[in-house]
Amino acid sequence: MILNSLSLCYHNKLILAPMVRVGTLPMRLLALDYGADIVYCEELIDLKMIQCKRVVNEVLSTVDFVAPDDRVVFRTCEREQNRVVFQMGTSDAERALAVARLVENDVAGIDVNMGCPKQYSTKGGMGAALLSDPDKIEKILSTLVKGTRRPVTCKIRILPSLEDTLSLVKRIERTGIAAITVHGRKQEERPQHPVSCEVIKAIADTVSIPVIANGGSHDHIQRYSDIEDFRQATAASSVMVARAAMWNPSIFLKEGLRPLEEVMQKYIRYAVQYDNHYTNTKYCLCQMLREQLESPQGRLLHAAQSSQEICEAFGLGAFYEETTQELDAQRARLSAKTSEETGEPAEDTSGVIKMAVKFDRRAYPAQITPKMCLLEWCRREKLAQPVYETVQRPVDRLFSSIVTVAEQKYQSTLWDKSKKLAEQAAAIVCLRSQGLPEGRLGEESPSLHKRKREAPDQDPGGPRAQELAQPGDLCKKPFLALGSGEESPLEGW
Secondary structure, eight states: OOOOOOOOOOOOOOOEETTTOOOOHHHHHHHTTOOEEEEEEEEEEEEHHOOOOOEEEEETTTTEEETTSSSEEEEHHHTTTTEEEEEEEESSSSHHHHHHHHGGGGOOOEEEEEEEOOOHTTTTTGGGGGGOOOHHHHHHHHHHHHHHHOOOOEEEESSSSHHHHHHHHHHTTTTTTTTEEEEOTTTTTTTTTOHHHHHHHHHHHHHSOOOEEEEETTOSSSSSSHHHHHHHHHHEEEEEEEEHHHHHHGGOOTTOOOHHHHHHHHHHHHHHHOOOOOHHHHHHHHHGGGGGTTSSSHHHHHHHHOOHHHHHHTTTTHHHHHHHHHHHHHHHHHHHHHHTTOOOOOOOOTTTTEEOOOGGGGGTTTOOHHHHOOOOOHHHOOOOOEEEEEEEEEETEEEEEEETTEEEEESSSOOSSHHHHHHHHHHHHHHHTTTTTOOTTOOOOHHHHHHHHTTTTTOOTTOOOOOOOOHHHHHHSBBBTTTOOSBBTTEEE
């Protein structure tokens, strides 16, 4: 048995709830800024996490858990290390333990979601489906308590009867967990149904471990003082806030809510600094704007198709340029340092125009790439077709490419995992050097769209393009949860 390092205290705490597509790193840091004591990441599925590799991201100063397709499933940083709880969706004790051991050195606690009522979770035996299988609950929690160095908690909903609910929580307490979060609604109930403060209070009176009350945003929590009122109404040790914090994370601030414009700008800064994908940033901002989505600023956000456009919509264009330049410079420094440490032979690269860039397929429309844009431009200017020279570095098997256009060479200083990605990066360097559009979402390139079917350089073997929603969809409906493959509204409502 491993002795748990119980560094987290769950008494008298303000807690950011786990929320799908909301509880990523920028929102967690923002909640901490405004007074949250503990922050939960969005629920992440065990089957997805056990495929991930832990990667130290020296550019962003983060720890990333990266899937085989290079998507970052979970990103964290030193600032939240002692206050972030990793919530997983699981239906298997051994998988749960494998995930806990993967992340335990980078988080403060481990939580198991046993309350999500949505089909994507329950059909896999996860979430609220576990409530009907107390034996499995006991096995998962006992395995985690015995096998991980971090405090273990779980989040449940109430059962149809008070007797069954109290029987379950007493059994859960015997597993040795550090605290239990109770969403005061039944599995079939939704936010419009009243939260059962009396049931949460009965649970708090029954068990000796801390009880965290959840589900009060709809009826109870509109401002900071309401959080304490909800805690007293439920006799809970702490309160977990979901939607009220999603709408304005400064709900945790004792001095009162900050103006939404200020909160949103601060969120955007974190999103840019930590390379949050623009679709996630846009989704969270839409949740904050709510009824203001039809305002002039809401319409600008609605139309934004990149992090840069989001920043420009909120008057942060200069900040975006400055930050991205700093990140590119850091990438270049680290790349140069890596080259020196690996003892690569010096090359004569005089005359090669270089930038620290990478190709991110998610930032481009389906079937359009920088290589296609570059080829199209060369055709229009009656130049010879671009020529790519690509090499592989033996020490880590990464690739770098130089493209020659009109006798000028262009190269990214960042090495990539495949030949095709390296060539796309080289094309980006050439296009940006010439001030040309590279095909990113939101850029105008009408002639390219007309000819995209005949272009021979479409690179169909490159990374698969994700299916992009129409711009308005990002503001109107929930996204797909990582690893779920199903629509999932926010857990914790």
